[in-house]
Structures are given as structure tokens and as C-alpha cells.
Amino acid sequence: MAEDKDLLCRIMDRLGLPAESSRRGFLLSALGVTGVTAAMAWGQKSEKAPFVILENAAGILVTDSTRCVGCRRCELACTEYIDGRAQPALARIKVARNYNFGPRGQREGFGRSAGEFGNLRILQDTCLQCPHPVPCSVACPHDAIVADGKIKARRADPKKCTGCRLCLHSCPWEMMVFDEQAKKADKCFLCDGKPECVEACPSMALRYVSWRDLTHETPIRQAVPAALRDPKAAGCIGCHELNLERGHRTAPGAQ
Amino acid sequence: MAAFGGWTGKTLRVNLSTGTVQVEDTIARYKDVLGGTGVGYKVLWDEVPARTRAFDKENKIILGTGPLTGTGAPSGGRTSITTIFPAVYPDELVATGHMGGGWGAELKYAGWDNIIIEGQAPKPVFLAIVDDKVEIRDASHLWGNGIYHATSSICQEMGADTQVAAIGQAGENQVRLSVVMTGFSHSAGGVGGVLGSKRLKAIAVKGTGSVRIAADKKEWKQLIQYTLSIMGANNQHVVPSTPQPWAEYYAPGSRWTARRGLYWGAASPAVETGECRPEDLHRMAYRTAKATFDLGPNAEKYTVRMGGCVSCPIRCHSHLDVPAVEEKYGFSRYAASTCVGWGGRAFFKSFPDGARGQASIEAAVVGKHLADDLGIWTHYSQLQRDFKYAYDNGLIKANLPGSEYRSIPWERYDNGDPGFLKEIYTRIAYKQGEFGSAMGEGSGRLAERWRFPAEYYKQQGTNWWKMGHPKHHSSEEGGQTGVLINMMYNRDCQCHSHSNFLGNGLPVKIQKELAAKLWGAGAVDPDGNVTPMNIDKARFAVWSVLRKELHDSLTLCNWMYPLAASPLRSRGYEGDNGIEAKLYSAVTGDRKDAAQLDQVAERIFNLHRVLTMRDMAAMDMRTRHDTAPDWVFDYPPDRKPFTPGHYKMDREDIDSARDLFYQLLGWDKKTGAPTRASLEKLGMKEVADRLERLGLLTA
Numbered sequence: 034m035a036e037d038k039d040l041l042c043r044i045m046d047r048l049g050l051p052a053e054s055s056r057r058g059f060l061l062s063a064l065g066v067t068g069v070t071a072a073m074a075w076g077q078k079s080e081k082a083p084f085v086i087l088e089n090a091a092g093i094l095v096t097d098s099t100r101c102v103g104c105r106r107c108e109l110a111c112t113e114y115i116d117g118r119a120q121p122a123l124a125r126i127k128v129a130r131n132y133n134f135g136p137r138g139q140r141e142g143f144g145r146s147a148g149e150f151g152n153l154r155i156l157q158d159t160c161l162q163c164p165h166p167v168p169c170s171v172a173c174p175h176d177a178i179v180a181d182g183k184i185k186a187r188r189a190d191p192k193k194c195t196g197c198r199l200c201l202h203s204c205p206w207e208m209m210v211f212d213e214q215a216k217k218a219d220k221c222f223l224c225d226g227k228p229e230c231v232e233a234c235p236s237m238a239l240r241y242v243s244w245r246d247l248t249h250e251t252p253i254r255q256a257v258p259a260a261l262r263d264p265k266a267a268g269c270i271g272c273h274e275l276n277l278e279r280g281h282r283t284a285p286g287a288q
Numbered sequence: 289m290a291a292f293g294g295w296t297g298k299t300l301r302v303n304l305s306t307g308t309v310q311v312e313d314t315i316a317r318y319k320d321v322l323g324g325t326g327v328g329y330k331v332l333w334d335e336v337p338a339r340t341r342a343f344d345k346e347n348k349i350i351l352g353t354g355p356l357t358g359t360g361a362p363s364g365g366r367t368s369i370t371t372i373f374p375a376v377y378p379d380e381l382v383a384t385g386h387m388g389g390g391w392g393a394e395l396k397y398a399g400w401d402n403i404i405i406e407g408q409a410p411k412p413v414f415l416a417i418v419d420d421k422v423e424i425r426d427a428s429h430l431w432g433n434g435i436y437h438a439t440s441s442i443c444q445e446m447g448a449d450t451q452v453a454a455i456g457q458a459g460e461n462q463v464r465l466s467v468v469m470t471g472f473s474h475s476a477g478g479v480g481g482v483l484g485s486k487r488l489k490a491i492a493v494k495g496t497g498s499v500r501i502a503a504d505k506k507e508w509k510q511l512i513q514y515t516l517s518i519m520g521a522n523n524q525h526v527v528p529s530t531p532q533p534w535a536e537y538y539a540p541g542s543r544w545t546a547r548r549g550l551y552w553g554a555a556s557p558a559v560e561t562g563e564c565r566p567e568d569l570h571r572m573a574y575r576t577a578k579a580t581f582d583l584g585p586n587a588e589k590y591t592v593r594m595g596g597c598v599s600c601p602i603r604c605h606s607h608l609d610v611p612a613v614e615e616k617y618g619f620s621r622y623a624a625s626t627c628v629g630w631g632g633r634a635f636f637k638s639f640p641d642g643a644r645g646q647a648s649i650e651a652a653v654v655g656k657h658l659a660d661d662l663g664i665w666t667h668y669s670q671l672q673r674d675f676k677y678a679y680d681n682g683l684i685k686a687n688l689p690g691s692e693y694r695s696i697p698w699e700r701y702d703n704g705d706p707g708f709l710k711e712i713y714t715r716i717a718y719k720q721g722e723f724g725s726a727m728g729e730g731s732g733r734l735a736e737r738w739r740f741p742a743e744y745y746k747q748q749g750t751n752w753w754k755m756g757h758p759k760h761h762s763s764e765e766g767g768q769t770g771v772l773i774n775m776m777y778n779r780d781c782q783c784h785s786h787s788n789f790l791g792n793g794l795p796v797k798i799q800k801e802l803a804a805k806l807w808g809a810g811a812v813d814p815d816g817n818v819t820p821m822n823i824d825k826a827r828f829a830v831w832s833v834l835r836k837e838l839h840d841s842l843t844l845c846n847w848m849y850p851l852a853a854s855p856l857r858s859r860g861y862e863g864d865n866g867i868e869a870k871l872y873s874a875v876t877g878d879r880k881d882a883a884q885l886d887q888v889a890e891r892i893f894n895l896h897r898v899l900t901m902r903d904m905a906a907m908d909m910r911t912r913h914d915t916a917p918d919w920v921f922d923y924p925p926d927r928k929p930f931t932p933g934h935y936k937m938d939r940e941d942i943d944s945a946r947d948l949f950y951q952l953l954g955w956d957k958k959t960g961a962p963t964r965a966s967l968e969k970l971g972m973k974e975v976a977d978r979l980e981r982l983g984l985l986t987a
Binding site for chain 1: 440497571
């Protein structure tokens, strides 16, 4: 454990994070033992070029809240047809959490927010299939979130996933899910281009269209801890500096 | 892995007197009655002493889901709440309130099939369930507040996505006509006061677990797609209400109301319901534009969207935004409900701008908020009918002290002012004065207390059926079939198996063809041309009640199932009588065909029967229980039964209807009581033994 702490300090120094003991202690307890192991992994890897997804996805789910009727057949199709069980908590599309009060929760009471208890509008949350840097993939210490197949959906590879749950905290839109039975993280992979949720929707409130960047127009649901936002940043600089030298203002892969 | 899919395998038993929580094995104890009402009847039969009264500490209340609840089986989101029912009159007997929404599904995801509540808490509490963690929490801060506040406050405590089922002030005050409500519009009628008597304000659930589907994923998806393909609109109406390019038939009474040019007008921006072809499963949610169906054409511009229960593609709850309600009356402009849930307007005899004008819509929304927040059950609109009857006949004036009568602003009522509803509902919820105390008692006790004249029980327009309850799709739906179904229950029968089929909009010729395969062609008469009783009608009636119990135990919605007809011309409009069995088999892995599952339903229905007999201490159900009101036989007075244009029944003919109904169930013809043979056939030997010990088994 002492060795773990030393390593963590080194990593934090490299990232320019304050390394005083209280902060260290906080981070250690927050990450837990698995977290420390994970931290070691990315610390070591960051010496070399980090694994990042550069290609954009081909498709994306778009939602129409004027049409959503809150039946949650999308959530059920997602888990029944992929996992063989009905489990909205595992659904890679999220309606239930916004159903009552909308994304902003209960604090404003009845009739004041979105949702069934508010202005009646049901908002569906879907994975944005983020462009580079893909937050969940960046945060994964095991490079388990990859661009998959022809459509390059961001997909969690269960063979690589260790179940550390760091990715759950890395997605600003809270779109990662965790399968407690398999002890693996999971996410929307667009059903390889034939999304079950779209097929299951009885009101055409979901559509599968060509990808575009929705990250800048979709309000986030959680603040992502700094340590998860750019754990690979140190390794990124080489690529980005090289790019600057070539006269490009953006990173490779960005559009 | 559990032996069966569908069930979580665990039933929760909570004793509020001792504060203890126990876990029971659902499969071992309750699989032979499935869930829902089945479990409810069984617990009451096994555990609650005979002739326990609704608000006694010894009464229990069972919130039951079933193996299909929480799965993607379409329209499987319902919960049955069974107890000794406060509004049954004069004896308090078993009955069930039913609710949809998302509560039942969430309970399953939390890992529970059913909750059995017993005892009485020393102080107000609510039940907080987060997966396998169950806590009895203090509710003193909620007591005295409405359902909206309780729901909101519990969501603050447990998370915004919590599913809450709560009672309002009416339930707390043990008003007999009170509800348990979940969500914004899903209420289980008549059972709120029982939770109130137990000082249980709410049951709140959050679940992260799963319901396992036994079938292979592909097989399950195929079955779901097939089921969806034969579903119609709300109430399984299978033809549109207006001529449509794709439709061979149409029927103005159909709830398939979508059409070009009809919008969800308050969606921003507006959404057209459009042409909803049966094969287009992506438009199922638009088929039933219910606001205009319930409230008239003016409701189109207020419709934000349609809504309803988890897993149901057919959305029957209208969601409205009526800004004037906030400005004029101080209630939220946003409201959701369906059918009689909009019944606030039904208290009034007229509105300044007509029956379907702006005032009537405002009354519907104001009434929804008052009833759903205070937690009042309008009793399939019998509360409204009784109010009008009492008012028109001077019975309110005659029974209220003068000062109380004068304290009610009757001129606002006479002027059709929706704001008047606050006077009615608030007095009922708090049992204020004679008016509030009497009106919330339910038809039976109200009529007795205010000495309604004998004509009340005999006149057609009062809708009085028996035992304190109104008719619910009776002689006007299937003649003798509707009468038989209405006779079997202790509350309004809440059975839609028959009315869904008869109201599906298909021409009688096709209905007869479909009926011929299920019960015999004689089950269906041309509308308003009732023919004498026959065995086909008895089969239709038995099928209707058994499927109702089946749906309330699986659970599936009895406002959609059975799918006896379909909207598909290519199938000759045939539905699938075995669809429940297919869904049950696929989800649980316990392969049963329709006949086998109907036998389970028969077991459940027989439990209801013996429980009723036990608590009435009566064997002679034929004359003491299975009755119909005089108006069924006497109206219209100038017509003879079995002539065209009305639904007048004949007393001797209904006697033969009873004979045939009992015969099909193997019940004793003379008394209508189950026999040892009929019970043992259903694996209910112990029930027969106990009935014998009670002196209630026929020789």
C-alpha cells in the first residue's frame, strides 16, 4: 500500500495536482484499492502514447421530447433483447430517471420542472458517441472502451473491463451503466447500427441518424473529477504539440 | 438461478404493529395463484379472520404484481391491491383496487413480487424500499398533507426517480371512497382508507435489479413483436373512429381516434396524431387521442401528449396543459388522467358554455387535482351521480343542518363554476360536517344514511347495481353476459374482457365469426337486439371473469387484453386467445397453454367466491349475492324483453343465465356455491375442507 501511495504521488505530481497528504488521502479513499491499481496502470502507460479514440462514430441516436410518451419500451427493449432480462437500471438509454421531475430533479417541486410532475415533458438521455477525446474511453485505465466495428460506436469490451467503475464517473451525461451480475461496465453501442430502442419506440420519439457532435448542446448531468477528465493528458501532449508544429489548430481526428 | 423467470421469488411481509419485516418464497407459497389478486385472495382466505372489517387492525392489504409485471410484455405495468374493501355494503367484503403507472415494475426491479401489509403502526410511517433494503420510516411530516406533497417529499428523501404510492387526507381520515395513487394519475380505488387505518402514508420503491425472461432473447422479441402486431387502440378497439384510407370499417365509438389533422396541440411544437396504420408499430402511441374522446374537440389544443403505464404502447392517459386553471383556480395548469378520472365535470348539471366547452375542461382538470391530491375515489362516477341525485331530490337540504347547508355556496354550483369542486372534495376528504361525512361513505351507506327513496335502487339513471356499487359495463354490453359479470363481484366489477370485444367496432357479422371460435356465435347479439340466454353467452361470461382475474394476477391490463380480435384484415380480424399463455410461458419458462392458464384463473376466481361466502356467512349466493337491480328488468317500462332497441332483461331468463354460469364452473345450481368436486378439480381440497368446517359446503 505504501508503494501505491508513492506511485500515486508521482502521478499526481506529473498531472500538476497538489500532492499534500490530505488530498492524497482523500483521493486514495475515494478511489479505493481498485482505484489505486487503476491509477498505477494509467500512470505507467502515460509514459507512452496513450490509447485514444480518434475516429468519429458513424451514427447517433437523437431524441424528440415532444413525442416521448414515457412508456419506457426503449429501456426494456435495450435490456431484454441484449441482456435477456428486464432491467431499466442497466438500460443504455435513460428515461426513468427523468420521468418524474426531469433532469434537474425534485428540488423545484410539482409543476415547476420538466417531467410527469412538471410540464409533462419527458426527456430521453442517450449516449452522444463523443468525439475525441471520448471521456469514458479516456478515463478507462484498461483501454476497454473502444471504437467498434463499422460504425465505430464507443463500446465497452467486457474482456478488457475489470469492473473498476471509473468510467461511471467520467461521463458528464451519466450514460455509463454497470452490470452488477457480470461486474462489468457497459454502454450504448448502437446495436451495431440497428438500435433496438429505436425499433421499440411506439411514438417515433427516437431516431438513428448520421453522427454529429451533440456534446456542446447537451447539458451535463455530473461534474467529472479532474483526475478522470484528463488522466492521459500528459501522454497527449506529444501528439498535440506535433500537430501545432504542422500548423494545425486542432487535434488529429477532430472535424 | 431461480427456477422460473418472471417472478423475483420474494414476497415481502411487513407487520406495522411490531415493525418487523419478513421475506417469503413467492414460488413455494403463491405460484399456483400467480400474483396480484391471486395472492391477495389467498392471504385473506388463509390469514384474516372471517368477518374482519376493513379498518380493523386484523385486516391485511396485499399489493400484488405478477410474473409479467416489469417485463416488456405490452401493457404489463399493473398492480392489484386486495383487501377487505371499505365501500362494500352492508358487509365489508373482499375486493381489489387496481393501479397502473410504474410502481409495480419498480417493485419487481427492487426484487419483490408482492407486499403483504399487516397490523397498525403506532404513528404515521411510510415504507421505503431500495432493492433488498426495507425500512419503516417516520411519516409524521407527511401526515395531513396531500398525495402530491407526499410524493414530492419522498422523492426528495429517496431520489427523484423514486416510485411512490401514497394516500391523501381522505385515506388518512379513513374515508371509504379513497384511493392509493402512484405517479400523477394512477389510482387504485377504494383501498386508501385501509392504509390510513394502518397509518401507512406511502410505499416508496427504488429498484436496480432485473426481471429475468426465461425465453431465448430472439424468441422473446418475436413474441413481443407479434403481440404488438395484433393490438388495437385503447380497450382493444380494432377499427378507427373515422374513415381511414387503410381501414375497411370504422365506428364512431372507437378509441382509435388518431387521424390526419388531429394534433397533440399543446406539444411545443404541436405533433400530429396522423394516420396510424395497424402495421405501423411506431405510431401505436398516437392511436388513442383520448383527451378529445373524453373531453370533446376543445381538448385538442390543450393536449401536450398521451401517457400511461410502463411497457404499454397504447397511451390512454391524456396529459393536458390548461393555463386558465392556474390563473382562475390556483391549481397547476398541468394535469394527467383518463376516463372517469376527469369526472370533476360530472358533478355539474350544466356549464355556461355547454357540456363540452371550456368550463367543462376546467372542471375536469380542477377535479383531477382535488381528487388525486386529497386521494378521493369517485367510485366510477357514482359519487357524482349520487350527489346530483341527492341535490335534485332535496336530500342534501333535508339531511344537512341549516347552517351547514347555507355554508355551501350553491349558487356557484348552479352556475357551473368549476371552483365549486373544492367545496365538495375538501369536505369529503376531511369528513367535514354531515355533507363530508356522508358523501365519502359510498353509495350504500350514503343512501341508507340520507334515506334515499326506494326508487333510487330501482331507477336506471342512478346506475346502482348492488352492495353499494354501480354497474360497470352491464346489460348494455352483452345483455346477460354483462349482467352475469356484474353479479359476481363485491364492488363494481371492473371487468372489461367482454366490453373490449363488444366495443371493438367490428361489424356484428365478424364479431359473430370470431365468437364462434371462442364461445359460440350465440355469444354476440346485434347491438340493442338482445336474444334470450344461451350457453354461448354463459361461456363468454365465464371467459370474461376468468381472464379478468388472470390479467389482475399476471399482471396485464384488462383494458387492453384479452386480444380476442385484432386490427388485421389479413387475419380476418382474429386476435389470439392464447396470447396471455404465450407471454406467461415465455417469461416464466413454465409452459402452459390457454386452457391450463384459465384453470389457474378459475382457482383464483373460486378463492374470491369462497372468501365472499365466508365473510357473508352465506352459502346461498344465488339469491343473496348474485343479484341485479330492478332497473335491469324494468326499463324501459313500455318495452318487452328481447325486442329491438333496448337492453331490458327478463327475470326468468337471468335465472337460466345463472344456471348456465354455475354449471360451467361446476358450482351448485341451487346456491351458486362451489362444490367439493369443483374445488378439488382445481387442486383446492383444503379450501373445500375448510368450507365444510364453516358449514358452507353444499351437500
